[in-house]
Amino acid sequence: MTAPLLSARGIQIRFGGVIAADGIDLDIFDRENLAIIGPNGAGKTTFLNITTGYLKPQGGSVTLNGREILGTPPRRITRMGVARAFQIPQLFTEHTVLENMLLSAAVRERIWNPLRPLSRIRQRAEMLDLLDLVGCADIADRLASELPEGQRKLVDIAIALAQRPKLLLMDEPTSGVATADKFGIMEILIKALREAQVASVFVEHDMEMVSRYASRVAVWSQGKIQMTGTPDVVMKDPDVIRTVIGG
Amino acid sequence: MQRLILAALLIALFTLPFTFASSVTIATLIFAKALAVLGIFVLLQAGQVSFGHGMFFAAGAYAAAYFGVVWRAPDLLVLTVAVIAISGVSGLIIGLFVSRYRLIFFSMLNLAFSMVLFALLEKLFHYTGGTDGMRIRRPSLMGYTFSRSDFDMAMFYYALILMVLCTGLVWLYLRSPLGQALKAVKVNETRLEYIGLSANHTLLVAYVFSAVLAGLGGLAFGLVQGLATPDLTFWTRSGEFVFIAVLGGIGSVFGVFAGTAVYEIVRFYAAALLDDSWQLILGITLIAVILTVPSGLIGLPARLRAAFGGARTNGKDKA
Numbered sequence: 337m338t339a340p341l342l343s344a345r346g347i348q349i350r351f352g353g354v355i356a357a358d359g360i361d362l363d364i365f366d367r368e369n370l371a372i373i374g375p376n377g378a379g380k381t382t383f384l385n386i387t388t389g390y391l392k393p394q395g396g397s398v399t400l401n402g403r404e405i406l407g408t409p410p411r412r413i414t415r416m417g418v419a420r421a422f423q424i425p426q427l428f429t430e431h432t433v434l435e436n437m438l439l440s441a442a443v444r445e446r447i448w449n450p451l452r453p454l455s456r457i458r459q460r461a462e463m464l465d466l467l468d469l470v471g472c473a474d475i476a477d478r479l480a481s482e483l484p485e486g487q488r489k490l491v492d493i494a495i496a497l498a499q500r501p502k503l504l505l506m507d508e509p510t511s512g513v514a515t516a517d518k519f520g521i522m523e524i525l526i527k528a529l530r531e532a533q534v535a536s537v538f539v540e541h542d543m544e545m546v547s548r549y550a551s552r553v554a555v556w557s558q559g560k561i562q563m564t565g566t567p568d569v570v571m572k573d574p575d576v577i578r579t580v581i582g583g
Numbered sequence: 584m585q586r587l588i589l590a591a592l593l594i595a596l597f598t599l600p601f602t603f604a605s606s607v608t609i610a611t612l613i614f615a616k617a618l619a620v621l622g623i624f625v626l627l628q629a630g631q632v633s634f635g636h637g638m639f640f641a642a643g644a645y646a647a648a649y650f651g652v653v654w655r656a657p658d659l660l661v662l663t664v665a666v667i668a669i670s671g672v673s674g675l676i677i678g679l680f681v682s683r684y685r686l687i688f689f690s691m692l693n694l695a696f697s698m699v700l701f702a703l704l705e706k707l708f709h710y711t712g713g714t715d716g717m718r719i720r721r722p723s724l725m726g727y728t729f730s731r732s733d734f735d736m737a738m739f740y741y742a743l744i745l746m747v748l749c750t751g752l753v754w755l756y757l758r759s760p761l762g763q764a765l766k767a768v769k770v771n772e773t774r775l776e777y778i779g780l781s782a783n784h785t786l787l788v789a790y791v792f793s794a795v796l797a798g799l800g801g802l803a804f805g806l807v808q809g810l811a812t813p814d815l816t817f818w819t820r821s822g823e824f825v826f827i828a829v830l831g832g833i834g835s836v837f838g839v840f841a842g843t844a845v846y847e848i849v850r851f852y853a854a855a856l857l858d859d860s861w862q863l864i865l866g867i868t869l870i871a872v873i874l875t876v877p878s879g880l881i882g883l884p885a886r887l888r889a890a891f892g893g894a895r896t897n898g899k900d901k902a
Contacts, residue, residue, distance in 0.1 A: 411777070411781055414779040428766075428767045429771070439767060448760065452760075454759060495774070
């Protein structure tokens with residue numbers, strides 16, 4: 337087995353009386369698409385917050401390519417190759433969609449020349465291609481605040497992809513996207529990730545999405561990992577069916 | 584069209600001493616203040632209001648006074664470089680503290696620092712001259728010493744060139760990635776952090792820049808007045824810069840000059856007209872501007888076009 341890209345060991349965190357992580361051990365490998373499932377409040381988003389440096393756990397360790405990253409701020413972890421898309425899209429709402437992308441690219445490339453306008457950086461074509469990839473090329477010049485939720489979601493993911501990450505963490509990437517478009521978008525996204533050789537972790541509630549697009553599933557339950565495995569094994573597990581899938 | 588207006592404005596300003604010779608001094612003061620207002624304008628892009636930029640304004644003026652004592656007749660260009668360095672370094676030191684705070688905390692912390700400086704300038708009488716302040720000697724320029732009337736003219740062009748240059752620099756900066764990131768600070772710091780950039784550092788860069796602008800403004804202002812006094816860093820002075828920035832409009836860098844010019848001219852005539860209650864007229868002016876053109880004076884043309892048969896505008900202030 338190859339060495340994991342990101343490795344979490346014994347993560348502990350509690351908020352007052354709520355235990356959001358109670359000894360989480362998880363490895364994330366190159367190029368896999370790991371789905372995180374579990375009931376609300378199981379600590380799924382908390383895990384993303386910890387691995388990206390937004391929250392500091394009370395115990396445990398997180399390593400990226402073997403380097404400890406606990407205590408490293410999100411911006412450094414981003415620059416080390418872990419990008420993030422949010423459940424509620426985090427956009428620069430007073431900028432256009434393209435400007436959002438260009439800013440992400442400019443920060444990635446550290447373009448601080450005050451004489452070069454953001455609109456004329458060399459990465460413009462690359463960013464337009466990326467917008468095209470997620471089906472947002474036609475809204476490049478719209479203000480981010482004017483977009484419907486589904487498109488905001490896609491732009492949020494595109495901003496993260498503009499970082500050229502090795503690992504992309506997504507919190508319910510297609511919630512808020514029209515049901516008719518969901519699978520099409522995820523299809524495109526997974527294909528894009530494969531082409532760019534980006535590993536992904538996505539928190540997901542839609543089990544059909546999980547079984548179609550995940551290469552591996554981790555089931556969260558009350559701050560613990562109840563089970564990990566391939567989708568067909570996990571989704572047939574009676575415990576998982578009872579606690580997560582329902583029915 | 585906009586370029587044409589800009590060119591006409593520049594020509595009008597550069598020829599002002601020949602067309603309206605009597606307005607040279609007030610125009611020079613407008614340019615000097617506009618520099619400090621530019622500093623406030625930069626920070627406003629991040630949604631932050633400093634009620635303490637008078638401290639850098641004062642630093643510029645006191646530096647001129649101090650170097651006048653040390654070097655007798657310092658060179659104007661050397662003095663300019665020295666003030667850039669002094670206000671930049673003090674902006675960096677104070678910025679390291681204030682750039683961690685936002686909104687009311689940012690405003691008040693700036694105010695606190697500026698009032699500390701005010702108190703020091705008043706109390707350290709032996710070094711600063713207390714409330715009387717320090718006289719600022721007339722500088723020379725590359726070996727040339729100015730006569731009284733020469734100097735007024737020189738200061739006019741000095742302040743004008745500085746203001747034009749700095750307005751251009753701010754314009755460029757705000758278009759660049761770092762300036763666009765500054766606007767992003769106002770909107771979404773989380774996303775900024777998650778594309779790999781610290782909001783605090785972004786604000787710190789802007790803060791140092793704004794401190795230098797205010798410092799240069801203070802230098803020009805002090806040289807014209809020939810005097811550096813503690814009231815340059817009193818909080819009402821800082822408040823005045825904010826007032827002018829809002830009056831001019833935060834959407835466009837050209838609003839800074841428009842705001843400063845209107846403010847100073849209204850104040851000049853209001854003071855002549857009403858003696859002690861000129862603030863009343865200024866206050867009413869600001870209320871009128873905020874109620875009718877929320878985007879500031881710079882939004883006025885677009886507003887007028889929209890109101891009077893402007894079929895091409897969509898009714899929004901495009902500033």
